[in-house]
Amino acid sequence: MVVVSFPEPLLRDAVGDVPGVDSVIWDPGSGPADDDRIEVVIAPYLGAAHKLGTVADLPQCRLVQLQSAGYDGVLEVVPETVGIANAAGVYDAPTAELALGLTIASLRGIPEAVRSGDRATWQPLGQRTSLADRRVLIVGYGSVGTAIARRFSAFDVSLTAVASRARGGDDLVDVVHGIDELPALLPEHDVVVVIVPLNESTTRLVDDTFLSTMPDGALLVNVARGPVADTDALVRHAGRLRIALDVTEPEPLPDGHPLWTAPDVLITPHAGGNTTALLPRMADLVREQLALIVAGEAPHHLVRPIVKT
Amino acid sequence: MVVVSFPEPLLRDAVGDVPGVDSVIWDPGSGPADDDRIEVVIAPYLGAAHKLGTVADLPQCRLVQLQSAGYDGVLEVVPETVGIANAAGVYDAPTAELALGLTIASLRGIPEAVRSGDRATWQPLGQRTSLADRRVLIVGYGSVGTAIARRFSAFDVSLTAVASRARGGDDLVDVVHGIDELPALLPEHDVVVVIVPLNESTTRLVDDTFLSTMPDGALLVNVARGPVADTDALVRHAGRLRIALDVTEPEPLPDGHPLWTAPDVLITPHAGGNTTALLPRMADLVREQLALIVAGEAPHHLVRPIVKT
Numbered sequence: 001m002v003v004v005s006f007p008e009p010l011l012r013d014a015v016g017d018v019p020g021v022d023s024v025i026w027d028p029g030s031g032p033a034d035d036d037r038i039e040v041v042i043a044p045y046l047g048a049a050h051k052l053g054t055v056a057d058l059p060q061c062r063l064v065q066l067q068s069a070g071y072d073g074v075l076e077v078v079p080e081t082v083g084i085a086n087a088a089g090v091y092d093a094p095t096a097e098l099a100l101g102l103t104i105a106s107l108r109g110i111p112e113a114v115r116s117g118d119r120a121t122w123q124p125l126g127q128r129t130s131l132a133d134r135r136v137l138i139v140g141y142g143s144v145g146t147a148i149a150r151r152f153s154a155f156d157v158s159l160t161a162v163a164s165r166a167r168g169g170d171d172l173v174d175v176v177h178g179i180d181e182l183p184a185l186l187p188e189h190d191v192v193v194v195i196v197p198l199n200e201s202t203t204r205l206v207d208d209t210f211l212s213t214m215p216d217g218a219l220l221v222n223v224a225r226g227p228v229a230d231t232d233a234l235v236r237h238a239g240r241l242r243i244a245l246d247v248t249e250p251e252p253l254p255d256g257h258p259l260w261t262a263p264d265v266l267i268t269p270h271a272g273g274n275t276t277a278l279l280p281r282m283a284d285l286v287r288e289q290l291a292l293i294v295a296g297e298a299p300h301h302l303v304r305p306i307v308k309t
Numbered sequence: 310m311v312v313v314s315f316p317e318p319l320l321r322d323a324v325g326d327v328p329g330v331d332s333v334i335w336d337p338g339s340g341p342a343d344d345d346r347i348e349v350v351i352a353p354y355l356g357a358a359h360k361l362g363t364v365a366d367l368p369q370c371r372l373v374q375l376q377s378a379g380y381d382g383v384l385e386v387v388p389e390t391v392g393i394a395n396a397a398g399v400y401d402a403p404t405a406e407l408a409l410g411l412t413i414a415s416l417r418g419i420p421e422a423v424r425s426g427d428r429a430t431w432q433p434l435g436q437r438t439s440l441a442d443r444r445v446l447i448v449g450y451g452s453v454g455t456a457i458a459r460r461f462s463a464f465d466v467s468l469t470a471v472a473s474r475a476r477g478g479d480d481l482v483d484v485v486h487g488i489d490e491l492p493a494l495l496p497e498h499d500v501v502v503v504i505v506p507l508n509e510s511t512t513r514l515v516d517d518t519f520l521s522t523m524p525d526g527a528l529l530v531n532v533a534r535g536p537v538a539d540t541d542a543l544v545r546h547a548g549r550l551r552i553a554l555d556v557t558e559p560e561p562l563p564d565g566h567p568l569w570t571a572p573d574v575l576i577t578p579h580a581g582g583n584t585t586a587l588l589p590r591m592a593d594l595v596r597e598q599l600a601l602i603v604a605g606e607a608p609h610h611l612v613r614p615i616v617k618t
Contacts, residue, residue, distance in 0.1 A: 132402035268418070
């Protein structure tokens with residue numbers, strides 16, 4: 001039997017019985033485990049990087065399965081002999097639908113309608129820019145980026161995708177452009193959705209130069225991580241551009257920060273993931289990963305390989 | 310040459326030259342035409358039913374091309390010898406994208422985020438219901454209803470369609486249910502989008518019984534016409550249900566009406582059509598219709614046949 005620790009019963013119950021697996025409950029943030037047979041640790045939903053140091057005390061541990069797509073800070077605290085898998089794919093649907101929701105809301109004037117409604121008065125929105133016919137640029141074309149592109153593709157738009165390196169296309173785009181082509185691509189697009197992973201090369205990717213290159217009236221959507229954009233530059237370009245953000249830097253955005261009151265800025269409070277979509281998808285992923293491990297095969301989405309067998 | 314009147318130059322210029330067509334500018338709402346050669350009248354964008362009485366004075370007129378999808382009141386004012394075509398298809402994209410925007414905004418808490426933002430404060434939204442995994446019922450499965458279904462189909466939902474009569478399915482749904490099946494279908498769906506034409510049988514279709522049959526926490530989206538729903542019943546069910554409306558009865562909704570302040574109600578001010586998507590699609594339709602007429606063929610979307618040749 002492979003002994004697997006779950007941080008709480010909710011996810012374990014959603015996963016259900018997996019042949020060959022013996023499950024225990026252990027929250028790595030609560031202190032050392034009292035079961036040294038644990039081979040696979042399912043990380044807590046939040047704060048994994050701060051909690052996973054206790055994995056070092058588990059002699060049999062060979063894999064940490066994260067519940068997040070990002071893994072900043074995790075590689076540093078988990079012993080090098082332990083493999084790490086992220087939860088790629090689990091966040092695709094909820095993040096992608098919020099990206100579309102932010103885009104349509106911003107273009108079609110839903111925030112303005114909410115404000116009129118709160119004043120209990122009917123205020124026509126005038127002619128708005130439709131999503132239909134827009135040229136949409138997806139910056140970051142991994143699992144979530146592709147899910148975003150798939151949803152946009154149903155809306156009569158033209159789609160362009162950018163990833164860290166140029167490569168061939170798929171059923172949604174003819175080619176995937178390299179990120180070095182951004183300066184040429186940005187002026188030709190009306191909606192730019194940023195969904196890159198946060199790392200050294202993407203920190204402040206969306207800076208004054210990036211935003212200056214976007215045409216007047218274009219829409220920037222950031223559903224990646226706050227530090228991917230330069231907040232001061234966002235404030236400066238708000239109004240000339242429309243801006244919709246699910247993430248900010250700093251985060252939470254402090255009360256009274258100038259970004260709150262900048263024109264044509266719509267902010268959701270990092271709400272991309274936390275939905276009813278999460279638990280069934282996380283359970284599906286964990287079930288599949290555990291079945292692979294029991295079968296002696298490599299699990300999916302390894303961000304650091306397994307070395308113990 | 311077929312003489313065609315346009316209500317204003319903008320649309321005529323967007324249509325451009327059509328072989329065999331001689332175009333003139335005449336707004337039917339401005340009084341009798343001074344050109345009795347007019348065979349085809351392009352109706353004004355707004356208020357067609359109130360303006361088209363002057364068509365009776367045109368001895369050669371055989372077709373009125375509406376710029377709207379709806380044609381309530383038009384059949385009564387245009388002489389019976391004159392055919393009438395509506396603008397089916399032109400509103401598909403902008404209306405469908407607003408239906409999706411209202412749905413995602415309501416489910417994912419964008420109105421709540423706008424309100425926190427206006428108070429310049431970060432207020433987490435907690436766990437929200439995702440659009441992914443929802444059971445979506447489209448009530449009204451014509452041109453716009455199909456466009457709405459096509460967009461929803463990219464969001465990991467299950468789709469059910471209802472039309473006035475049961476019929477076979479398409480690439481989006483296995484079957485189209487008849488409207489008599491609504492009482493059995495409503496309890497099984499989480500999102501109900503209403504996009505029926507307004508007529509005697511659809512007036513107050515969404516009444517207390519309809520809404521009572523929807524499960525707690527379900528979302529009603531009305532992008533059809535205001536009188537399709539019973540406003541008092543909407544006010545009563547708001548809170549138990551989420552409600553998103555692009556149309557109201559009366560419309561405009563009066564200042565201070567109780568629907569404005571009912572809980573979990575999101576209202577846009579009949580903004581489904583008026584977007585940049587309209588002019589190119591209207592021009593494409595008119596161009597195609599005129600080419601058919603010049604070729605001696607029947608135009609599309611006739612809501613009353615042409616009798617003169």
